[in-house]
Amino acid sequence: MKGFFIVLEGPDRSGKSTQAKLLAQWLRSRRRKVLLTREPGGTRLSEKLREILLDPKEQIEPLTELFLYETSRAKHTLSIILPALASGKVVVSDRFTMSTTAYQGYGRRLPVATVETLNKIATCGIAPDLTVVLRVPGRIFEERERLAQKLFGADRMERESAGFRRRVNGAYKVLAARPGVVSIDAARGIEEIHAEIKSLVAARLGLKEGRARAASGKG
Ligand SMILES: Nc1ncnc2c1ncn2[C@@H]1O[C@H](COP(=O)(O)OP(=O)(O)O)[C@@H](O)[C@H]1O
Numbered sequence: 001m002k003g004f005f006i007v008l009e010g011p012d013r014s015g016k017s018t019q020a021k022l023l024a025q026w027l028r029s030r031r032r033k034v035l036l037t038r039e040p041g042g043t044r045l046s047e048k049l050r051e052i053l054l055d056p057k058e059q060i061e062p063l064t065e066l067f068l069y070e071t072s073r074a075k076h077t078l079s080i081i082l083p084a085l086a087s088g089k090v091v092v093s094d095r096f097t098m099s100t101t102a103y104q105g106y107g108r109r110l111p112v113a114t115v116e117t118l119n120k121i122a123t124c125g126i127a128p129d130l131t132v133v134l135r136v137p138g139r140i141f142e143e144r145e146r147l148a149q150k151l152f153g154a155d156r157m158e159r160e161s162a163g164f165r166r167r168v169n170g171a172y173k174v175l176a177a178r179p180g181v182v183s184i185d186a187a188r189g190i191e192e193i194h195a196e197i198k199s200l201v202a203a204r205l206g207l208k209e210g211r212a213r214a215a216s217g218k219g
């Protein structure tokens with residue numbers, strides 16, 4: 001596989017989409033060919049499944065939900081991610097398999113080993129070269145959540161109980177400690193977080209970081 005596969009993970013509103021966009025922009029400014037994508041989604045079929053998954057009117061059992069996510073992922077992997085990697089692109093995905101482990105495994109309490117077996121099948125066994133987990137302390141997480149729900153309303157996943165959210169948040173703490181995963185503090189400014197992600201990726205891809213600097217003042 002010639003490309004490089006980066007995944008941004010973390011609970012809702014940890015800043016994944018914001019950081020994925022900034023990272024893709026920066027990589028393009030460094031003349032890398034980039035595929036910016038997201039899960040669930042990334043293809044027409046997968047975006048349709050995403051609509052179903054996030055629709056507050058749908059009643060979806062945990063097992064059904066798991067298969068919908070994995071179906072979306074199989075399509076996404078086969079028709080978008082694998083070809084992009086084969087052609088040498090840097091793939092930046094907003095969520096991937098770790099989300100299913102966190103939400104359907106820890107959150108819904110489906111057996112984590114089963115979830116991870118299905119993750120492997122749905123991704124043809126490919127794993128990200130780098131997973132960055134955006135970690136948000138509970139208090140800040142709740143503040144962002146209150147504000148967003150007031151402004152936009154909640155989708156189906158966001159309507160879950162406090163217990164579910166706590167399990168998901170706790171799962172990210174555990175999963176962030178796995179080998180090959182980098183955990184970063186997302187309770188900081190957008191630019192500061194971007195600078196840290198950039199330096200992680202620059203080191204792995206042998207790129208110069210360029211303009212925006214981390215607030216620490218270090219090169
Ligand atoms: N570091 C940050 N500090 C404060 N607000 C942020 C930060 N990063 C993102 N946001 C804001 O929080 C909201 C959720 O960010 P988003 O990137 O959509 O998160 P996610 O994709 O993880 O759900 C957006 O309104 C975004 O502008």
Ligand SMILES: [Mg+2]
Nearest residue numbers: 016017018094
């Ligand atoms: Mg997002």
